[in-house]
Amino acid sequence: MTATQKSVKRDIRRQQESGMWKSYIRLLFKTKLPWFWLGFLTLLNIADITLGLLLPAYTAQVASGVITSTVITGVVVVIVVRVLFSGIIRYIAKITSYKIDIRYRKLIWNRLMRSPIKLYDDVKPSEMISRTVNDTSQISAVISGLFPALVGMIYGTVYIAKVLYGYDWRLSAGLLLYTPVYVLSIIYYGKWNYRTHKYTQNRLAGLTQFLSELLVSIPLIKSFANEQKETERGKDNIQLYYRANMKRSLTAWVNTPLTSILNLVMELFVIVFGIYLVTQGTITIQIWIAFFMYVGMYFGMLETFGLMYTQIKQSQGATSRIAHLVENDLEQYHREQEVDSNQLDLEFNHVMFAYGDKLVLDEVSFTVPYGKVTAIVGPSGGGKSTILALLQQLYHPNDGQISFGGTPIEKFHLNNWRKLFSYVAQDSPLFAGTIRENIMYGLEREVSESELINAAENANILTFINEQPDKFDASVGEGGSSLSGGQRQRIAIARAFLRNSDFLLLDEAMASLDVKSEKAVQAAMSVLMEGRTAIVVAHDLSIIRNADQIILLNEGKVETTGTHDEVLRESDLYRQFVEFLNNTTEG
Template sequence: MKEQRYGDRLRLFYELIRDTKPSKARMAAAGILSVISTLAGLVIPLFTKNLIDDFSFESIGAFHILLLLSAFVAQAITSGISIYLLNYVGQHVVAKLRERLWKKHIHLPVSFYDQHKTGEMISRMTNDTAILKGLITDHITNFFTGIIAIIGSFGILLYLDWQMTLIMLALIPLSILILLPLGRKMYKVSKGLQDETARFTSLLSEVLSHVRLVKSSNAETKEYESGKEGAFRLFTFGLSEAKIHALIGPLISFVIMSLLVIILGYGGLRVQSGAISSGDLVAFILYLFQIVIPMTQFTAFFTQLQKAMGASERMIEILGEEEESLSAGKEVKSIAKPIIFQEVDFAYKNDPILTKVALEIEPGKTTAIVGPSGSGKTTLFSLMERYYKPTGGAIILGENRIEEFSLQSWREQIGYVPQESPITSGTVKENICYGLTREPKDEEIIRAAEMAYAHQFIEEFPEGYHTQVGERGVKLSGGQRQRIGIARALLRDPKLLLLDEATSSLDSHSEIVVQKALGNLMMGRTTLVIAHRLSTVIDADKIIFLDKGKVTGSGTHEQLLESHAMYREFAVQQLKLQNIGLNGTV
């Protein structure tokens, strides 16, 4: 990515915050209260000046004490309310930003997820947005009130002694000379830190989600070393950040302390000469602190701004990604028409996967796709689901390309049962109803579970349909997860079924039960089946043989046995035709 100018980065950062639509009323109220708080603080040194110049117990009346207390109380109350309002705005900005990022991620195409790790995306929505929150809630208040305090203090100081005030003005160019180069360095370090944090989060997410694989493979040492390396890289970036802070803080403190010594020395001479009073010098020093403290806060704000801009850059990239439109296109009126692949090509990163695939899926019938691993069967399903677009040719339903239909309408027609049905954390009922836009009746859920041969084992759970299944369904067996997936598909009542070898990972007993459930699911529906085991597709109305991304044969089981050598070889190996006497001897 081309390096952007500072002004462009700042503009994009501002637009990112603006698009969250923070409450202008609350920000204005916070600003006004901050001004009142700062003005109240500016009164106190003047009161101190008069108190020192005209000090006597008789001169301290109830009015003066009341005035001083009122200034302290007003400053405390207005400051507290202002801080709360800005925290509210900051929390709102981060919440809206996280909402935008989450919505964007949900609507991004599958191709985006092929190129980005889940943990990195999680880090963008949690760690990076937290940095923005810190800027808004902890630093913006100090920045704006600091400006007011500095302007007000300089105005009063010019009135008290313009010569000493001009000496103080030397602080500003010196501070800028220190902050600018260090700020640029902080931006680069922060950007690298956020990227490394995203990678580390991705590693943790991946390893912890596959902890059973780690344990069964004795890979604890390997994964420990990977995590250790990631933690050390974060440590290195943290040290780089610490070095910048170590430079900024002492340098600014050196400038401030030098200025304080100069003011005290020069001011003492001015008092001796009678040019100013002792009260003026004390007030001058108090106002100096009202300038110095905001200046130190400016350094914190400036470094945090650089960190926030670095963190926001990746978020801006993600928000700029093209997302899927669910509603654009026609409604699918009927899927009871042939689905035709017309010379379909598909390549992933210039790597051809499907080449001139031509086939027809007849409505209401079962079409099976068989072939060796890597032949493109799952890719064909992905094109049917419209996770990807063909790089050549077209998929036609009736007279329309399937891209002409809205994604939501098209996917509503499809029921997909993969090799291992995904299960989310929650209850059995929530998993069966997952994705439905309506609230199904309990009778419908039970009917779907019965047809999926799942009702019996669900009822045996202590809490029945309200049983928690654990993360990714760890409390369920493979057969139980598949049957819940089939019940989910039945409840959707899809017109087109995609079965991706739904029994390949099951034991023989579970396979028999799931096959019965699939029989109920397939009844009266257009079905496309991926099969590695030919025993699951012998009775299909049509079998398509796919090899190296090309259709090399099509027909019934008997026809392919006679005409397709590779299919016949598959049959001999998997069905052991010699033993079951099918079609005589082979």
């Protein structure tokens, strides 16, 4: 690496660290902290340090032969009270930490619920869990533990410096000159320790991700007889983590000899120069003993500052991830107006949309008439599902406009807008819970048993439900794992029936189903679409053929629109598509 490259790398690292400090400070004010508890904890730390600062004076008197009942009582009282304070401070610190932790977790959860879908495209669910659980614990530990202690340490350091100067200015001057050397050494060590810690954590994250991805793909690995290659890849990842850990261990080991050497240098100065001043009669033996003990406390506090700095630096990785989340833009729910009428047409006007640098929709224009069935067809990756996502305002166009009755959809209150739609996807997600809870999910009104039965019957799932011992209260398992794909789809359709929205979005709702399930789902969908504005992404020819309008997408553009017969006449691509579906059905 050249000198220029090293310089550029240093500049980038400094900018990143500067940004981390800004994020760290901004994060402190993103939620309401328990200031009473933090203040109380700070006062306890100051009281504890104040008591500790009395010990050197008492000890110096004992060492110099001044042993009185007052001195002995003072030493005992200070020690006993400090022991009690230690337990109280730990307990209050835990309470404060829990209060901070729950505030940040609530803040993050609220942000997660209100963040746009784009955030979830950029950040993996496992990382979201880590931010909510692990990162908040780190920031709460720092705020509750280090900040109150920091105030106490600053107070103690200033107090000791004042006392030492009062004993002898020459000893204090030597101490003052050496302090910057000590502090800078600790700071540089803290930065080095932070970098090696971060590097190790990154390697551990890489190893964890590698193992989690590979272990769920064991059948695929064995099917391709790729065990040896993946074994070698696993060894390489483990070796990289081992090397990072060894470097981290070396960094941790350096801490003890470094602080020992730094302390030893100052202690030797105090001992040698102090003995000289005692022999010259400049100071008394009692002052020298007290000075020596205060110096030990002084550097103990400086060492604690170093540990605090190291812990803060280590927590900055967590705080930067939280800061990225809490500073992210949220969806705007309250807008200009409510949806006054549902009986209007949807219009796409020259809509362009890209996922990152990949253009998905290019100048797309079409109209979805109210009360009609519109089928969107075309090759995979052509933007069909993206249109449904844009309609629900999960994403927003990069250019162009989507309007409803001539009004841009981004002007409608977001919750008000999304309640217009019922959405049934290819693999409709279910929540762990009962069939009843999943069918009723998202409804804010009371639902009668007859309504529930009617929705299940229309969705062609009632017979299955009645066969369960607990009927509607039967568990669906985690993510609907105890149900087949067809059963999950029909529960999703029952949910759509119960929601009774004016607009229906069906996204490959019958893909990957067996013949029996497909027929049941198809029958339920036919009932569901009656009297509604339906937008269907499907490869089912019977649904497509019967649609009032077909929109043919090809490479992100609208190739043609019209009825089945019209599109069949105009498009070679659609004729190939229909021929393929016919052959598939016959096969």
